[in-house]
Amino acid sequence: MSDVRLQSVRKVYAGGVEAVKGVSLEIADGQFCVLVGPSGCGKSTLLRMVAGLETISGGTCSIGDREVNEIEPADRDIAMVFQNYALYPHMSVYDNMAYGLRNRGTPKDEIDRRVREAARILEVEPFLERKPRALSGGQRQRVAMGRAIVRKPKVFLFDEPLSNLDAKLRIQMRVEIKKLQRALGTTSIYVTHDQLEAMTLADQLVVMNKGQVEQAGAPITLYERPMTIFVAGFIGAPPMNLLDLPASGLPGLSLASPVSGPVTLGVRPEHLELSTEGGALAVEVQVTAVEAVGAESYIYGALGGQGPEIIVRIPGRDLPAIGASLRAIARSENLHFFSRETGIRLN
C-alpha cells in the first residue's frame, strides 16, 4: 500500500511566510491527485514537503504505513518530475535514467533492462546516447518521465511538468501521462494551474487558496457543487457568473423563488440559455461584446443595461448585434447560492 496521508501539514518559511496553513488530505493507493490554485497559494511547497525537499513545520506526512517527516528524500521511495526537467546535463539520456538505480545498487543487467523498457514506452530509444542539451523540450520531458518510472517508486510527484511545452504537445503528453499512470497504478500528486489539465487528469482534484484547501473531491463534483465562492470562480472556463444580490434584488434579474438576505448567486455561462419566457432565474442583458470560438460563442452583456457583466454561452455562431437586449434563463438545479460573508455554499 502506498497511499499518501497529510494531517494538518503546515509550512512556515524562514522569514515567517506561512505558505501552507494546515492541509489535510488522503490520497488513496493508485489515485491521481491534482493540486490547483492561483500562483503563490502553496502548491509547490506542499509537493516539496511530500518529496522531502522542504522540512515540515507542523503536522505529519505519511507514505504507506510510514510517517516520513524526518526521512530523507532519498529514502522516501518517490520520484519527481520538475518543471524545468532538471536532467543531469553532463550525463547521457541512458545515464540520466540509470542514475537512480545505480545509487540504489541495482544489478547492471537489471538496470539495462529497465532503462530500455522505459525508453521504449516513452519512445526515447533513438536518443539514449545523447546529452540532454541535444534534445527538444518534448524529448527532455519524456526523459524526465523515464527517469521517474524506471525506479518503480511508490509515489510520483509532478510540479507543472507540461508548462514549458507548446499547446499541442501539452495535450498529447497529458493524455500519455494519464495512460502511463493508469498502466503503472502508481499513486500520483500533480501540481498545475492549467484548469483543463486539472479536470482531465484528476481522480481527486484539490483546489488550494492562500495555503489552505478550499475543496477536494472528484472534478465533476467540484464543477457541479462548488462549496465556496472561490472554487465556483476558479473551476470552469469561462468562469461562473457571480452576482452579489442585495436584499432588495438587482434590476434586470428575477428569481422564481426569491432568496432572503445578502447572498452571492452563481450561474455558469453554459447553463444560461436564450429564451423569452420561464426559468428559475431570468436575466435581462444588453450585449456589450461577442466572441465566436467555433462550435460555440460567448455573449458578454451588462445586466439590466448597466449592471455587472454576465457571460452567456450559446451554441453555434448566430451572434446577436452589440447593444441588443436579450433575455437568458437558467434552471434551478444550476443555481448556486453562497453566503456573502463566509463565501460558503448555502443550497
Added chain:
Amino acid sequence: MEKRVVFNGRLLPYLLLAPQLVITLVFFYWPAGQAVLQSFLVQDAFGLSTEFVWFENYQVLFSKPEYYKSMVTTAIFSSLVAFFSLSIALLLAVQADRHIKFAAGYKTLLIWPYAVAPAVAGVLWLFMFQPSLGLVSQAIRVAGFEWNPLLRQDHAMTLVVMSATWKQISYNFLFFLAGLQAIPKSVIEAAAIDGARPARRFWTIIFPLLSPTTFFLLVVNVVYVFFDTFGIIDAATQGGPAKGTETMVYKVYSDGRSGGDLGGSAAQSVVLMVIVIALTAIQFRYVERKVQY
C-alpha cells in the same frame, strides 16, 4: 525605429585601440623581444664586450643539472600549491554555498588575502614561522617538533607552499562559488530524490558540472605559481636553503642579478615564456569548446 550610432571613417577604431596597443607593445612585446635578443648574446664578466652566439646559451642551460633541478622544484611547488589552493577553496565554497545566510561576511573575509601583495604575504608567513621568534614556530616547538625552514629544504618548501596557497585561495573561492551558484538547484534536488547522498551528489553531479571552472582555475593557478610567486619566495626563503625552493622564475632572477649571467638568464625567460604561451593556448582551445558536456 531603432536608433543606431554609426561611426564613419577608419581612424576611430585605431584611435580607440591605440592606448591598449601601446601598453602591450611597450610593456610586453618590447621586453619580450629584448629577452629573446639577449638570449642569443654573451657578455664578458665586466660587460665590456658582447658577442652573438646563436643557441649557445640554451645549450649551456640545458646541460646544467641545476636547471633541471629548478624545473623539478617548480613542478613540485606548482602542483602542491594548485592542489591545495583548489581543494581548500572548493571546500570553502561548498560551505558558503550551503550556509548562504552568513555568506556575505564569510566571503568578504575570504577575499582579503587576495589584496595582499605576494612579498608581504611571504614576509607575513616568514614572521609567523621564523624558527626562533615566530609565533607558530614556537607553538610547533612546544609540541615537540624541530621546525627550521632556514636549514631544512622540506620545511622551506612547506613554508612557501603555505603562503602561496593562502594567497590564491581567495581567487579560486570566488570562481568556485560562482560556479556552484550556476548549478540549478533542481538538478541537485533531483539527485537527492534519485537516492544520492550528499557525498555522492558532490562527486557525481556537482564536481563534474564544476569541471570547466576547475580547469580554468588550474591553468590560472599554474601560471600564478610560475610567475607571481616570485615575491613570496624572495621574501621568505630567497630560493634557499641550498636552492631547495629555487623555482624557474626565481632562478632567472638569481642567475641574472646575482650571477651576472644575463644571456643565460634571458634564455631561461624565453623558456618560461614558451611555457606560459603553451598553457594559454591550451586554455583558449578548451574555452572555445566551452564546456565538455
